[in-house]
Amino acid sequence: MLQVVIDGLIRTAELSLIAVGLTMVYGILRFGNFAHVEFATLGSFLVLPLAALGIAFPLAALLAIVATGLVGVLLDRAIFRRLRSAPPEMLMIASFALGIMIRESVRAIWGPSPYLYQLGVLRPIRIGDFGRITPIQIGIIVAAAVAILVFHALLSRTRLGTAMRATADNAPLAQASGINTERIIATVWLIGAGFGALGGVLVGLNTQVKADTGFALIVEVFAATILGGIGNPYGALLGAAIIGFAESISLAINWSPLLTWLGFEVRGFVFIPTGYKTAIPFAILILTLLVRPQGILGARR
Amino acid sequence: MKHRLRATALLAGTAMAVAFGAGSASAQQAVKIGMFTPLTGASSVVGLDMQRGVELAIARINAGFDVPMQDGTTLTVGPGLLGAPINLIVEDDESRPQAAMDAARKLVEVDGVAVLIGEYSSGRTQPVGQYANENQVVHISIGANAESLRDIGPYFFDAIALAGLQGPQLIAMAQAAIGDVDTFGTIFPNNPYGVGMEIATCAAAAAIGIECVSTIRYEEQKTDYRPELNQLTAPQPDAVAFFAYGADATLILRQAFELGVDAAGTWFGAEVSNWVADVAAIPEVAEGIRGVEHAVAGELYETQYRAAYVDAYGEEPLTVFGAFGYDAAMLAALAINAAGSTDSDAIRQAMHEVSQTYLGITGNLAFDEDGMRMFQDYGEFIYTNGELVPYVAE
Numbered sequence: 001m002l003q004v005v006i007d008g009l010i011r012t013a014e015l016s017l018i019a020v021g022l023t024m025v026y027g028i029l030r031f032g033n034f035a036h037v038e039f040a041t042l043g044s045f046l047v048l049p050l051a052a053l054g055i056a057f058p059l060a061a062l063l064a065i066v067a068t069g070l071v072g073v074l075l076d077r078a079i080f081r082r083l084r085s086a087p088p089e090m091l092m093i094a095s096f097a098l099g100i101m102i103r104e105s106v107r108a109i110w111g112p113s114p115y116l117y118q119l120g121v122l123r124p125i126r127i128g129d130f131g132r133i134t135p136i137q138i139g140i141i142v143a144a145a146v147a148i149l150v151f152h153a154l155l156s157r158t159r160l161g162t163a164m165r166a167t168a169d170n171a172p173l174a175q176a177s178g179i180n181t182e183r184i185i186a187t188v189w190l191i192g193a194g195f196g197a198l199g200g201v202l203v204g205l206n207t208q209v210k211a212d213t214g215f216a217l218i219v220e221v222f223a224a225t226i227l228g229g230i231g232n233p234y235g236a237l238l239g240a241a242i243i244g245f246a247e248s249i250s251l252a253i254n255w256s257p258l259l260t261w262l263g264f265e266v267r268g269f270v271f272i273p274t275g276y277k278t279a280i281p282f283a284i285l286i287l288t289l290l291v292r293p294q295g296i297l298g299a300r301r
Numbered sequence: 302m303k304h305r306l307r308a309t310a311l312l313a314g315t316a317m318a319v320a321f322g323a324g325s326a327s328a329q330q331a332v333k334i335g336m337f338t339p340l341t342g343a344s345s346v347v348g349l350d351m352q353r354g355v356e357l358a359i360a361r362i363n364a365g366f367d368v369p370m371q372d373g374t375t376l377t378v379g380p381g382l383l384g385a386p387i388n389l390i391v392e393d394d395e396s397r398p399q400a401a402m403d404a405a406r407k408l409v410e411v412d413g414v415a416v417l418i419g420e421y422s423s424g425r426t427q428p429v430g431q432y433a434n435e436n437q438v439v440h441i442s443i444g445a446n447a448e449s450l451r452d453i454g455p456y457f458f459d460a461i462a463l464a465g466l467q468g469p470q471l472i473a474m475a476q477a478a479i480g481d482v483d484t485f486g487t488i489f490p491n492n493p494y495g496v497g498m499e500i501a502t503c504a505a506a507a508a509i510g511i512e513c514v515s516t517i518r519y520e521e522q523k524t525d526y527r528p529e530l531n532q533l534t535a536p537q538p539d540a541v542a543f544f545a546y547g548a549d550a551t552l553i554l555r556q557a558f559e560l561g562v563d564a565a566g567t568w569f570g571a572e573v574s575n576w577v578a579d580v581a582a583i584p585e586v587a588e589g590i591r592g593v594e595h596a597v598a599g600e601l602y603e604t605q606y607r608a609a610y611v612d613a614y615g616e617e618p619l620t621v622f623g624a625f626g627y628d629a630a631m632l633a634a635l636a637i638n639a640a641g642s643t644d645s646d647a648i649r650q651a652m653h654e655v656s657q658t659y660l661g662i663t664g665n666l667a668f669d670e671d672g673m674r675m676f677q678d679y680g681e682f683i684y685t686n687g688e689l690v691p692y693v694a695e
Contacts, residue, residue: 003531003560004531007527007528007531011525111341112341112342112395112396112397113341113342113343113345113548114343114548114552116551116582116583118582121555121558121559121583121585121586122559124558124559124560124561126561132559132560132561134559137559203524206525207524207525207552207555207556208524208548208551208552210522210524212522212524213524216523216524217524247528248527248528248531251528251531251532252528252531252532252535254535268512268514268515268536269514269515269532269535269536271532271535273518274517274518274519274520274528274529274532275491275518275520277520277528
């Protein structure tokens with residue numbers, strides 16, 4: 001069971017950063033940005049040329065994250081700023097197209113074969129009898145936690161954070177009280193895309209770097225965002241934790257005692273087939289939309 | 302000035318006419334053979350190796366070659382086929398079924414190839430085979446061996462024997478290597494090949510009283526296989542049968558290593574040469590893993606293939622599949638040569654005949670009535686110090 005908790009934590013770390021970025025942009029611009037998960041892909045790939053130049057991995061990762069954040073700002077300037085008054089459906093379709101463009105550009109530049117960050121493989125550390133975790137995985141969890149804490153401090157302790165929350169709550173009112181909302185929007189894109197990139201780098205560290213990294217996570221990330229209450233960064237964090245743990249726990253449950261109790265004849269272990277892994281966040285998403293459409297931490301509008 | 306311009310235009314026009322004229326004249330005569338192969342994606346190493354094997358065979362036929370026969374004689378074929386050099390057209394299928402279908406459609410509908418060669422993943426070969434059969438184009442698979450390929454149709458042939466033969470071999474190898482085996486786990490990709498291997502392995506196990514306690518079918522090209530690995534190991538099977546394509550294998554072996562799974566002690570792989578090149582970046586995760594692979598060795602392989610391969614490409618053959626590609630291309634050339642035309646039905650009938658007499662570098666390629674190779678040798682190997690070496694149970 002301990003291993004399931006460790007796996008859930010790693011998954012939460014990866015998902016939460018991407019989900020927080022997505023929900024921030026939604027909070028300000030009120031549309032679901034389908035291209036957001038591609039920032040994860042882009043960020044994880046941008047590390048490769050920087051690392052190839054001999055730059056130490058943490059610095060290369062940081063540069064890639066900042067670069068991806070700037071790409072986010074530029075894309076907003078080039079595309080979404082022109083569509084500010086367009087209906088959200090139009091923005092969503094534009095973002096969907098943009099997502100395909102980013103993903104296929106990455107595939108065109110780096111090719112469809114996966115890459116590994118050249119950090120080697122580390123022997124796992126044993127925790128108790130069953131738990132195992134590698135130092136890199138501990139690093140992944142710590143990096144995500146630090147990023148979230150810094151973000152929390154920014155949001156609650158700084159003037160910029162206050163302005164961001166004000167713009168998210170009521171943009172015209174914020175503008176009327178002297179907040180430069182376009183600057184706030186640019187900042188949100190910078191941080192949101194940067195968080196997405198950090199999430200992508202962590203996925204790459206844990207597994208491989210490939211063009212489908214972001215797209216493969218799109219259901220989980222949107223489910224986490226909606227589950228927590230879209231637009232609410234803390235909700236996205238909570239949603240990511242629920243999705244991350246639900247995936248590893250539900251696939252780890254042995255159903256044979258229950259089935260035996262129900263009178264079925266079973267031998268050995270009975271698991272939910274791993275092919276249903278992506279169905280789990282979907283099921284949670286549908287349940288949320290039915291029972292509490294505003295999400296767990298979402299305010300009723 | 303005007304004159305010079307006109308003269309230049311005339312010269313250019315003539316040059317173009319000569320170039321295009323000559324091009325279309327030879328294009329009409331040249332026999333076209335199409336190949337779809339994964340040059341990028343999870344199987345790119347195998348894909349390149351298969352391309353090289355096919356190219357070696359085509360180059361030999363184009364230069365004129367004494368093809369060895371089973372009765373010890375040789376048959377001179379070429380230079381070229383039907384009076385012109387063979388035109389080999391290779392398309393990358395990106396290790397994806399959809400891209401493989403796109404490649405096959407282009408080769409059949411645009412290029413009008415006489416024979417289609419490829420692939421080694423059954424998941425990509427099966428849809429292309431069905432498409433080729435609908436269009437009555439002869440299709441020779443190089444290394445795909447899912448049991449379901451048998452039913453594709455009369456225009457489909459397979460240069461490698463179907464995978465089921467490996468099931469009993471894996472069980473026997475595990476028993477010889479670790480002694481008392483009562484339970485088995487399997488982890489195979491959720492595609493025609495993987496499911497066929499799972500059924501073949503577990504059937505072979507059940508026949509001698511061994512139980513398959515976990516049967517994991519994983520989705521290809523995912524970013525995380527930890528839940529799969531946890532389910533695989535939960536019932537604590539004595540031994541595990543596994544297969545994964547190149548890059549997927551690297552991730553699965555890495556995550557197994559990080560979860561503390563004793564793959565070196567208990568895992569037995571099918572067609573283990575698949576991931577040898579991919580795992581080279583992190584060889585420690587595969588150290589000591591044992592498994593079976595199609596045996597390609599012997600004098601003919603050494604003299605006719607390996608030496609020529611090293612000569613042409615400056616390195617040892619990357620996997621065993623290049624050799625099967627070579628044999629597939631040789632069979633195609635022999636069949637077109639025997640048929641004396643590029644008519645699909647004539648080639649199809651000739652394929653059955655030449656397969657009974659051709660002595661392949663991978664052995665006897667004789668097809669049964671379904672176009673499936675009947676005979677296959679497997680060897681046992683262990684991955685150590687970054688390479689596969691023959692394995693002998695202690």
